[in-house]
Amino acid sequence: MKNGLALVFAVLAVALAIISPWPPGLGETTTGDTRLAAALRDTAPSTGLRDASVALIENGTVRLAGVGDRPITPETPFEIGSITKTLTAMMIADLAEDGVLRLSDPVEALLPELKGTPAGRATLEELVSHRAGLPKTPAGGPQGVIRVVLSNFSGANPYPLSAESVLREAATAEVEGRGAVAYSNLGVALAGHAAARRAGKPYPDLLKERVLAPLGMTGTVVAGLGEEPPPGGALPHRANGHPVTPWTSPGYSPAGFGVWSTASDLARLLNGVIAGTAPGAGGAKPRFDAGSGERIGLAWFTTPKGGRQITWHNGGTGGSRSFAGFDAATGQGIIVLSNTAQDVDAVALRLLGVDEEDPSLSLPLLGLGILWPLIVVYASISPIRRVGDLNRLQAVNDAAWSAVLLYLAWVTGPWERLTVLPWLAAASLFAASVVIVLGRWRQLPAMSERAPGSQRWSVGLSLAFSALAAAAVTIPM
Incomplete structure (x- = not known):
């Protein structure tokens, strides 16, 4: 059993590392004026850009370059x-x-x-x-x-x-x-x-x-x-x-x-x-x-x-x-x-030759990048924070919410400005909590013994809301 859970955790950890929101950088392909392309790479931020096309005009003369994951030409729309x-x-x-x-x-x-x-x-x-x-x-x-x-x-x-x-x-x-x-x-x-x-x-x-x-x-x-x-x-x-x-x-x-x-x-x-x-x-x-x-x-x-x-x-x-x-x-x-x-x-x-600084990292941006993982960390450790009243229904509910929060953070987080390590840490805690719950699954009661009826309604509504939240950010309106 322990070996099986260890394998589950290992698979989840590898999957999370693969899907972690690694932000893009300018691709390696270069077209056009190589000096202009090099200048673009030197002035661009290290993350956040994928493909770029640039034109520099000097007294009517135009120099053109493109950089990206594929050949970006002056005619790329x-x-x-x-x-x-x-x-x-x-x-x-x-x-x-x-x-x-x-x-x-x-x-x-x-x-x-x-x-x-x-x-x-x-x-x-x-x-x-x-x-x-x-x-x-x-x-x-x-x-x-x-x-x-x-x-x-x-x-x-x-x-x-x-x-x-x-x-x-x-x-x-x-x-x-x-x-x-x-x-x-x-x-x-x-x-x-x-x-x-x-x-x-x-x-x-x-x-x-x-x-x-x-x-x-x-x-x-x-x-x-x-x-x-x-x-x-x-x-x-x-x-x-x-x-x-x-x-x-x-x-x-x-x-x-x-x-x-x-x-x-x-x-x-x-x-x-x-x-x-x-x-x-x-x-x-x-x-x-x-x-x-x-x-x-x-x-x-x-x-x-x-x-x-x-x-x-x-x-x-x-x-x-x-x-x-x-x-x-x-x-x-x-x-x-x-x-x-x-x-x-x-x-x-x-x-253009103007000494211009990049905008500073704002507090709202910093907060968005850190707040999401903190919320996910809290939601993902249900076996620890509910150790006295853990049950299968509540575990499923917590897992659904954690997955939705992780997904929202994955999609919207400003990972081009912040390291992805907070997300990866939160996702790893989520994976660990899933493994812990699976290891205790047979010993867990189906639902809370104190208020089973109200828990059904509460968890049902919670699961429905988490499903709607996931759909809202996935299905274009």
Whole structure:
């Protein structure tokens, strides 16, 4: 019997070591400019990134490199997230230059269904400079809020919203602090849909006509709801290595949901903006105070960094990060695309020659990394903490809860910043508790002798809840 339990423990220990949440590092494969690839590896964090594509622009000359688990080329598509906002703003600026619309147009003049609403009174310029006072990203009612919360665990798409649902959210949105810069996905999405309505074309078609095609950005696509990523796309992951679902949302496409691009395409964009030849390139020039020395144009931010003025925008989805920035004074530009949720802003700025520190390890992040294993440790040692009243029903209940908690920690823990040893220690305690219970199984009563009826209900509800919790973080909604 003892030999059998020892074998069970050994098997569990090996299995736990194999499935431990070892975070990713940049893959060994290198393509393109070897010096640029080496510089990327030198500036990138040791964990949290998997595949990355980079473009460095110096006075019109573009150097390109890719690193990753597979060959990453300048044409490999990545989710670019909110960099799309600069494309939307440039599209609107180009339409304004051609007299199709005016930046001073209120939204209600283009979207009559918003007439008389606070959002309807906002101008296109206010929307694309984040000064309309609209909320950041309404999720589509209470059900949407639940979906967004659960997506943090399941990795599902949190905003599968149509353009019509986003317009309905805008119609009821409250406006606070109009005139001050407050980042809003809703605002830029609303501006993109308003421009598309005036032009009489869907947003993806209008963007292609006004910005993408003139710049030769043939690798940039707007994915529809539920559509597959473009062929060869770098699929998104959490920074701890777990894959997640790409974001698609026709409602929030103008703000960057469902938009994929390449380092090669975005280098064309930056070269055109720096040279002033891209459609709507004037939108990158600073226009309004954004606080702390920062200014904003039409979506583009300009921030003092190391004695230089860096004009930039970044992007982030559930499993991708991106950065596009340039120094107009020197003609230098940088693109960094990654398929994990590890920020690349500091990496990009250092490649641009700006001495930028990585964000410090925050207390909430530290707490998340340590709290999960502590909870699991407590839940996993039932044979010790229940030694006086251990029974089979309660042991099954404790094992189910421990497994769910371990799974949640495995999926969501910031293991790219913290060692996986706390999780492995907690998982080992869980395995040891399972072995101990199995060794005593025949001697254990079926249930508590003090209150068997109430225990059935309690454990039944507990098991049902743990099953629902596991399903909620596993099954996309």
